[in-house]
Amino acid sequence: MEISDLQIIIPDPAWGSNLANIILDLEKLRSKKLTGEVPPHIFSQLKDIFQILETLGSARIEGNNTTLSEYVENIIENKMKQDESQKEVFNLEAAINFIEGNTDEKTTLNRAYISELHKIITADLTPPPNGEGSKNPGGLRTHNVQIRKANHIPPDYAILRDYFDAFVDFINHPFREQYQLLMVALAHHRFAYIHPFDNGNGRMARLLNYALLIKLGFRVKNGRIINPSSVFYTDRDKYYDMLAKADSLQSEDLLAWAEYFLLGLKNEIEKIDSLLSPDYVKDKILLPALMFAVDRKNITDQEFRVLKYVVQKNDMIIKSEELEQLGVKNSVQKSRIIAKLRDKKIIHALKEGGRIYTITFVNNYLLRGVISSLTDEGFVSDFLNKN
Numbered sequence: 212m213e214i215s216d217l218q219i220i221i222p223d224p225a226w227g228s229n230l231a232n233i234i235l236d237l238e239k240l241r242s243k244k245l246t247g248e249v250p251p252h253i254f255s256q257l258k259d260i261f262q263i264l265e266t267l268g269s270a271r272i273e274g275n276n277t278t279l280s281e282y283v284e285n286i287i288e289n290k291m292k293q294d295e296s297q298k299e300v301f302n303l304e305a306a307i308n309f310i311e312g313n314t315d316e317k318t319t320l321n322r323a324y325i326s327e328l329h330k331i332i333t334a335d336l337t338p339p340p341n342g343e344g345s346k347n348p349g350g351l352r353t354h355n356v357q358i359r360k361a362n363h364i365p366p367d368y369a370i371l372r373d374y375f376d377a378f379v380d381f382i383n384h385p386f387r388e389q390y391q392l393l394m395v396a397l398a399h400h401r402f403a404y405i406h407p408f409d410n411g412n413g414r415m416a417r418l419l420n421y422a423l424l425i426k427l428g429f430r431v432k433n434g435r436i437i438n439p440s441s442v443f444y445t446d447r448d449k450y451y452d453m454l455a456k457a458d459s460l461q462s463e464d465l466l467a468w469a470e471y472f473l474l475g476l477k478n479e480i481e482k483i484d485s486l487l488s489p490d491y492v493k494d495k496i497l498l499p500a501l502m503f504a505v506d507r508k509n510i511t512d513q514e515f516r517v518l519k520y521v522v523q524k525n526d527m528i529i530k531s532e533e534l535e536q537l538g539v540k541n542s543v544q545k546s547r548i549i550a551k552l553r554d555k556k557i558i559h560a561l562k563e564g565g566r567i568y569t570i571t572f573v574n575n576y577l578l579r580g581v582i583s584s585l586t587d588e589g590f591v592s593d594f595l596n597k598n
């Protein structure tokens with residue numbers, strides 16, 4: 212009997228196998244209480260930076276050659292969206308925002324949702340074969356395709372709708388808990404296998420993983436930061452090899468894919484969990500970033516002292532009165548110092564027009580130092596900077 216490749220069946224891993232153990236570990240992380248006390252105004256900026264790594268990584272897997280350093284400099288100089296490859300990364304960021312704004316545990320990842328995501332990632336890009344856009348944004352492909360460097364031939368376009376619908380049913384099926392992570396892993400491969408769009412299938416597969424993890428309660432939205440693409444970009448050849456192996460749809464190959472995927476995810480979540488610790492964020496990320504900036508004279512000694520004061524406080528905020536503690540007595544001078552930092556956009560008011568400020572490091576030269584800290588801490592793959 213031949214099993215139709217229309218159905219998506221989750222094979223059972225052996226109890227006691229590596230894969231079963233990885234799933235158990237991930238389940239602990241899913242239900243783990245997040246005790247992070249990193250102030251939300253700091254956490255959200257770190258999250259934005261991880262989003263940069265994520266989107267750039269996802270674009271680079273498919274041959275986009277913008278390096279992280281170039282991208283960071285463009286952010287600092289506010290020169291975004293100039294060429295197609297930057298635009299592609301920008302679109303991926305918009306897609307992540309769409310997912311975070313439209314996904315919770317009750318969301319159905321239906322046709323409309325997937326279609327919208329595809330429109331976002333391909334917006335204003337040149338269609339294939341010359342660019343990373345689409346001839347039919349948001350719609351299924353209307354011709355047959357081949358996957359570059361792969362032997363597998365995706366389903367004929369005439370019967371694609373059935374495959375796509377089976378896929379949508381699969382990712383929305385109320386699986387029991389022990390099958391949910393396997394579903395996420397298999398969904399990635401199956402989406403790429405079906406290749407429903409004329410282009411953007413890899414980007415979509417990775418974005419759908421992110422959406423599914425949010426839906427399954429991995430707290431990607433509010434608590435923990437997650438970067439599922441870095442599972443793949445640490446070794447692109449391995450990623451393609453594992454996908455190709457799974458194309459057989461044999462249980463053992465699908466399970467091998469799931470193990471590869473879920474182990475990568477587990478390592479990623481564990482690594483990123485450290486960013487929930489205020490001391491870690493202060494001592495390993497922000498203080499070294501400030502040192503980096505003052506050493507390179509991106510900030511003055513006085514700015515350094517103020518910012519250092521801010522990040523050493525538990526709440527990481529400052530009011531101008533507090534400059535007293537840094538030896539500034541005169542209140543006019545206090546206001547002037549604050550105004551200058553604000554104009555340089557290295558601090559911002561917590562509330563529009565408010566008088567309580569916090570450090571800003573996502574869109575100015577402090578970003579260089581933060582990226583350097585993150586690199587030292589092993590969060591930034593070399594892959595993001597290779598030419």
Ligand SMILES: Nc1ncnc2c1ncn2[C@@H]1O[C@H](COP(=O)(O)OP(=O)(O)O)[C@@H](O)[C@H]1O
Pocket residue numbers: 272273343358359360361362363400403404408409410411412413414415416451454455456458
């Ligand atoms: N053997 C394979 N089986 C299934 N999918 C594959 C295979 N090899 C590569 N892929 C997927 O195809 C993607 C490339 O397809 P494409 O539509 O061009 O996506 P994108 O435009 O996002 O790069 C890869 O990122 C990968 O996810």
Ligand SMILES: [Mg+2]
Pocket residue numbers: 273343410411412
């Ligand atoms: Mg492509």
